Amino acid sequence: MTKLSVNINKIATLRNSRGGNNPDVVKAAIDAQEFGADGVTVHPRPDERHIRYADVRAIKPVITTEFNIEGNPRERSFVDLVLDVRPHQVTLVPDELGQLTSDHGWDTRRHHDYLRDIIGVFKKAGIRVSIFVDPAIDMVEGAADTGTDRIELYTEAYARGYASDREAAVAPYRAAAKRAAELGLGINAGHDLDLQNLAFLKQHLPQLDEVSIGHALIADALYLGFENTIQLYKRQLA
Numbered sequence: 001m002t003k004l005s006v007n008i009n010k011i012a013t014l015r016n017s018r019g020g021n022n023p024d025v026v027k028a029a030i031d032a033q034e035f036g037a038d039g040v041t042v043h044p045r046p047d048e049r050h051i052r053y054a055d056v057r058a059i060k061p062v063i064t065t066e067f068n069i070e071g072n073p074r075e076r077s078f079v080d081l082v083l084d085v086r087p088h089q090v091t092l093v094p095d096e097l098g099q100l101t102s103d104h105g106w107d108t109r110r111h112h113d114y115l116r117d118i119i120g121v122f123k124k125a126g127i128r129v130s131i132f133v134d135p136a137i138d139m140v141e142g143a144a145d146t147g148t149d150r151i152e153l154y155t156e157a158y159a160r161g162y163a164s165d166r167e168a169a170v171a172p173y174r175a176a177a178k179r180a181a182e183l184g185l186g187i188n189a190g191h192d193l194d195l196q197n198l199a200f201l202k203q204h205l206p207q208l209d210e211v212s213i214g215h216a217l218i219a220d221a222l223y224l225g226f227e228n229t230i231q232l233y234k235r236q237l238a
């Protein structure tokens, strides 16, 4: 079964746009789980453009499924937050300050020693580690050498190519997932997944443990309702 972790970054974006606490991200986390999400994902960035560090601490006590915190461990404050909150999973993403959004995976060869060491810190704390990688065999093999529990395949290229040639778009992901499974890595996927492209990815990646979806899901929920939308996304994974 492939789990759906709902990323609620963009609910925090709406809240922050006016100040105050509407919409309430803690309520959103509670409701997402009640509506069928298998997990909640947040990505607290150093500029706190959406999810704030305080939100992460407030959400942890209401988690009844799985909590996944994404971020760049080069930020010491991020490492301290994760070790203090102790989510089920931390997903390490190599985002630089000022990026509009996540747009690349780790170079697992070039940063092998750094990743191996920081992954060891989180694993020693009993936190499952996933690292964000592009669908490249060499990067997947490099990830296995770091001791990570899982990889998260960065699916923006798949989403971009899906409409014009979905077979070509999914091919690198199918190969990367096959190699990851051979190496004993868990397989997550995320970024720009939506109601149009999710089922085809799942069909071609039978090993997929979890998808984390935020932007498109929250946008869909504006028209279709939060509960209905979560159910629609879950149906794509059945």
Ligand SMILES: CC(=O)[C@@H](O)[C@H](O)COP(=O)(O)O
Pocket (backbone or CB within 6 Å): 007, 009, 010, 042, 043, 070, 093, 100, 101, 102, 132, 190, 191, 212, 214
């Ligand atoms: C790592 C990834 O691809 C996304 O989870 C990321 O969290 C999106 O960040 P924004 O919501 O800030 O675009």
Ligand SMILES: NCC(=O)COP(=O)(O)O
Pocket (backbone or CB within 6 Å): 007, 041, 070, 152, 189, 190, 191, 192, 193, 212, 213, 214, 215, 216, 217
């Ligand atoms: N790791 C991907 C994620 O959490 C959400 O990405 P997106 O659906 O907002 O593009």
